[in-house]
Amino acid sequence: MPQYMIRKGIYGHEIAKFDDSNASLDVYTINSRGCSCPARSRSCKHTRILTAWKKSNVEGIVFDDDAQEIGNIFNFSTIANKSSSKNRNSSKMYG
Ligand SMILES: [Zn+2]
Numbered sequence: 001m002p003q004y005m006i007r008k009g010i011y012g013h014e015i016a017k018f019d020d021s022n023a024s025l026d027v028y029t030i031n032s033r034g035c036s037c038p039a040r041s042r043s044c045k046h047t048r049i050l051t052a053w054k055k056s057n058v059e060g061i062v063f064d065d066d067a068q069e070i071g072n073i074f075n076f077s078t079i080a081n082k083s084s085s086k087n088r089n090s091s092k093m094y095g
Contacts, residue, residue: 003070004046004063006053013053015046 003018012031028037028046035046045065052067060073 001070002065004049004065005061005073006050006063013050015049 001020004015005018006013006015008014009029012029015028015030015035017026017028026037028035030036030047030050035044037044037046045067049063049067052063052069053061056069058072060075061069062071062073064070
């Protein structure tokens with residue numbers, strides 16, 4: 001499933017698309033004129049994800065194709081800990 005992350009760039013917001021495959025990373029820039037993706041549209045999924053990102057106002061959110069929050073890079077350590085030998089009993093959060 002594709003995953004998207006946004007950061008504020010110099011010329012607009014940059015949205016990076018990650019994938020489970022080893023396909024190359026796509027990065028699009030969204031500014032007042034729209035998105036730089038091939039769709040060349042003001043209403044592509046990237047702009048929808050940007051809108052959701054602006055509403056959330058939280059750092060490090062990861063979105064899916066439907067602009068739904070699916071995680072946060074700053075919480076991904078809880079996932080990594082599952083396979084780690086370091087088990088902390090105090091942590092009950094398993095996303
Ligand atoms: Zn786009």
